[in-house]
Amino acid sequence: MSLYNVQKLMFQLNRDPAVRRRFDEEFESLLADYDLTEEEQIALRDPDIGLLYVMGVNGQILMHYAALRGFEWNAYMEAMREGERKYGPVRTGLYTRAAGR
C-alpha cells in the first residue's frame, strides 16, 4: 500500500500546480501528508531514483520525477542501473520483468 502512496504523490505532483508549489516551498510538509515508510521518504528526499525504481515505482511516473529532480535522460537511465546494482532487482509491480532480463 505504501508504494501506492509514493506513486500517488508523484502523480499529483505531475498534474497539480498546487502540489508542485508545495513541493518547492514545503517539501517536508508535503511528504508528511502521505503515508510513507522511512525508506520511501529518504528515496524521495535524496532523491534516490535507483531505489525508487527498485521499489517498483511505475517508470511512466518515475521518469517525470527524475526529470523534475534534474536527471537528464542518460543520467536517469544510469540511476536506474545503479539502483539495480546497489539494491537488487525490482521488487514488485509491472517493472519487475525489466530487472530480470
Added chain:
Amino acid sequence: MSLVFAGVCSHAPGITGRKDRADPVVRDAFYAAYDRMRLALEAARPDVLVVVGAEHFANFFMNNMPAICVGMGEHYEGPIEDEAWLGIKHTRFPGAPALSMQLIQDVMQDIDLAYAQEWKFDHGIMVPLHFLTPRADLPIIPVNINCQGPPLIPLARCYEFGRALKRACDARPERIAVIGTGGISHWPATPDSGRINERDRASFLEKFLANRREDLIAYKDEETWREAGQGGLEIRTFIALAGAAEGHTGELWFYAPIPIFAVGCTVAVMNLQAGQKAA
C-alpha cells in the same frame, strides 16, 4: 457518414523530446511519414479526430482507474509534461462534447465506458497531435485504454470497443477520423529503454495490417510482458483501431527502431476506401 480515416502511429516522448539525439536520416524519414499521415488525414476532411491512446498517469491513477475512458470536454490542453522536456509547447485543443456524448451513449450499448469532461493530454496524445494537427484546429475526442496499471481490459474487449465505436460513428452524419497510438514491443522508462523484440514486433504488425482479429486477440498479457516488454501492453490501442476498421487491411507507411526514442517508430494507415478486405 462514417469513419473517413483510420491509422496508427507511435507516441513516445523521445520522438519530440530527444529529437536532436537521433540519427537525423532515420528521424527525418519518420517525421516525413507523420507528415504523409497528416496530409492523408486532411484529405479525408474529418470533422473530428478520435484519438485512442494509452496515457501514462496524467489523468487516471490507481485510485479510480477506468478500463476505457472517453473525453467529453469542451476543450483539452497539454502537455502535462514540462514543455522543454517534451519539446512541445502548451496547446489548447477544441473538443466535441455533443458528439462525444452521442458516441459514448451508443458505444455503451456494447461496452461499459467511463467519461471525462476534464482531461490533460500527456505525450501519449500530444506527440501524435503535434505532427497530425499542428494548428490545433480539429476537434478532438480522446479515448484512453488503461495499459499501465493492471488489471487491464482483455484484448478481445479492445477489439469489441473498436467495433462498437465504428457502429456509433456509422450512425452519425459527421465525418470522423480515428487513430490509435501506442507502442508494440518496447521497454520504455527502464534501463532497457531502446530495446525491441523485433521478431515479436514484426509478427504483431503483420497480424495487425492483415486485421486478423483471432490472431490479435490471442496474445496473452503475461507472454507480451515477458517477451515484448511492459510497453507491449499498449497493443490494446492498435487492436481497438483494428476493431474500428474491421474488414479492412492496413498499409505500413513507416517502421524503424530509433533507440533514443525508446520505441519502434511506426506509422500505418488502414485502407478504408480502397475496399481491401481482410480475410
